[in-house]
């Protein structure tokens with residue numbers, strides 16, 4: 001859709017891909033100020049392949065989360081149809097592109113290179129790509145070197161697909177008006193900006209640039225609203241500050257370690273607190289059943305974002321207990337729990353197998369017991385079976401004696417004789433560690 005919608009039509013202005021800079025807050029800021037299309041930072045295929053897609057109901061985003069819980073890519077409705085996902089392959093390039101690049105040896109002669117560049121861009125067009133961005137610099141030139149406008153002109157004249165002019169941030173594009181001049185003089189269809197936007201994203205604004213402090217505040221509001229990682233927020237703010245990074249404001253930003261401290265440095269502590277309160281209210285609503293929970297299949301495992309909250313259950317009741325009783329009533333095999341522990345924070349995640357199907361929460365818990373409870377909750381919520389929360393104790397699944405905390409041979413899971421068998425690996429990702437035993441419900 002992006003192909004048809006925006007990027008590959010003519011006369012658009014884009015935020016160029018920038019590692020660490022092109023995360024969600026910067027992309028939204030660029031869209032606010034008038035960019036038509038925004039690129040994400042460059043992401044690597046093998047890392048993305050390990051990510052899990054999680055619908056984040058609290059932030060109203062879709063997150064791609066790595067096994068170490070880092071959010072590799074976060075997007076939201078606002079940028080639908082306008083964000084370009086830049087993913088690089090570390091493994092193999094498509095064979096036709098590889099062939100093309102292999103047959104295009106670098107040359108130091110400017111005239112030869114121009115011819116060679118032209119043939120390259122035409123051959124790229126023939127592979128069927130929808131548009132091509134031309135940076136306007138040679139391979140061994142640095143971003144500080146002047147741009148070769150004539151190379152972009154030559155490329156634009158040589159192909160019929162849209163050409164996006166890029167590389168003009170340092171010497172050509174200072175204001176919004178310069179964007180149009182760059183597009184016109186380069187002969188390209190569109191313009192893509194990296195550094196000019198990183199320094200002051202209001203360059204996209206038709207109404208003229210805004211003071212840096214205003215741009216930094218607007219950026220920070222998106223970062224707070226979308227729970228951006230504090231280090232990333234700080235990095236982007238420091239890029240905006242440029243030579244003002246040693247100013248009093250710059251020093252305050254540099255000293256800040258958390259999102260709260262960064263907000264304080266920019267005088268946005270009230271906005272920060274109000275946003276935190278709103279997000280917390282959404283989290284609470286999600287936990288108390290106010291917001292619908294969504295199932296996501298991860299291979300053959302049914303997942304849900306569920307945290308086991310002990311305080312939501314009466315003292316002697318647990319979801320595992322309810323699941324065990326339900327399985328007995330249904331004359332099924334006992335639920336089987338498999339747990340892994342990850343090394344970086346020693347937290348736990350469990351899968352429960354019931355009727356040959358596997359269920360797990362995407363969240364990590366501080367203990368193995370809690371991880372098993374969370375997995376049981378996922379199953380019970382998927383199947384609509386009562387899980388024993390306060391108010392559900394009398395659903396008839398667990399007998400009264402047990403509910404009142406008296407020993408009841410056979411009904412509970414806490415006092416059951418645990419049987420241990422060899423662990424099976426849930427995942428082979430590095431940094432994960434199997435909990436050395438696999439516990440059966442009884």
Ligand SMILES: Cc1cc2nc3c(=O)[nH]c(=O)nc-3n(C[C@H](O)[C@H](O)[C@H](O)COP(=O)(O)O)c2cc1C
Pocket residue numbers: 016017018019020021041042086135143166167168169170192193194195196
């Ligand atoms: C901080 C930074 C990060 C960048 N990261 C990427 C990237 O992830 N992928 C990419 O294709 N180009 C990347 N670039 C190159 C830019 O997209 C762009 O081609 C280059 O900066 C020239 O455009 P400009 O003159 O508007 O800055 C990056 C540039 C900068 C300054």
